Amino acid sequence: MRLTRAGEYGIRCVLHLARHGRGTLVSRKEIAARTDVPPHFLAKIAQQLAKAGIIEIMQGANGGYRLLTDPSEISLLAVIEAIIGGISLNDCVGRPESCHNSALCTVHRVWNKANQQLRATLQETNFATLAAEEACCLTPFPEAGGHNPLQRKKMI
């Protein structure tokens, strides 16, 4: 019942790109540093975003990532589902065949409704809106001195 780190990182990446606007090339290194995402992990996430048609990846020296469409046309939902696949709050929502009872189950209907509601909320939110507020998001001031202000959850 929780978004994965990969999903969260994907959102950070697109949000950072959105703050630069559509089409602006930003290096993976910069994105990774400014959003506190491990660079190699970001690479994998970026590939999923590229496959979903959200960003374009430029190889070679001075390479990086850029948004393919306007931030206002990219929903939070699209980014999340590009990374973690379709949202389904219970197994039977995404795979009704996993429970023979799903056709009759009243609980199943509640999950379906809740799932739909959640997806709607995330779909209504676009990255132009998210990027609009000045104070947000993550490390707006790179001149802060190189230290990383985000407290990444300790995993190891």
Next chain:
Amino acid sequence: MRLTRAGEYGIRCVLHLARHGRGTLVSRKEIAARTDVPPHFLAKIAQQLAKAGIIEIMQGANGGYRLLTDPSEISLLAVIEAIIGGISLNDCVGRPESCHNSALCTVHRVWNKANQQLRATLQETNFATLAAEEACCLTPFPEAGGHNPLQRKKMI
């Protein structure tokens, strides 16, 4: 972004008890068989439900579980959170201190809203309503012959 099996099993357990009504004692064995939950696993889940004040556990021969309150007073949310703890769709929802940016983050606000919405939907649903429809839920007819009609997801 998915309910755990334990959470799903907890719901099945309470739903089964709800169909018997408040105060009716039902053996763990029967509940486990009728809802396709491994009996030992159900024991652990039941202990969490008991700790949350939802059911009472009777030991000894002819023991079992019973609902402490009327099904109409038990919400889907209460059962889920008794098992998996508080719902939080993103880490920063439940632990804002996990991301130093949460106070300013526009994405964080969306998650908070979505989380609240989801909890509201689950809270509105009570087990009297869920148990009301005849066809639901799980194995309504024990005389079916002992085979287990649910297709539990293969884990091992």
Next chain:
DNA sequence: TCGATATAAGACTAAATATATCTTATATAT
């Protein structure tokens, strides 16, 4: 009182998933 039956409690195990990291290859600017 004794034995059968039921759950309690918690240790233990196995599988799946999440979270990276490392290595080698490939593309591009200069």
Next chain:
DNA sequence: ATATATAAGATATATTTAGTCTTATATCGA
């Protein structure tokens, strides 16, 4: 050519999930 950047995929580790097993305890009924 070389330096720099990402691609792609193998590998590694940690965490969580899911389930099992063992020993102890409680209760009923003969």
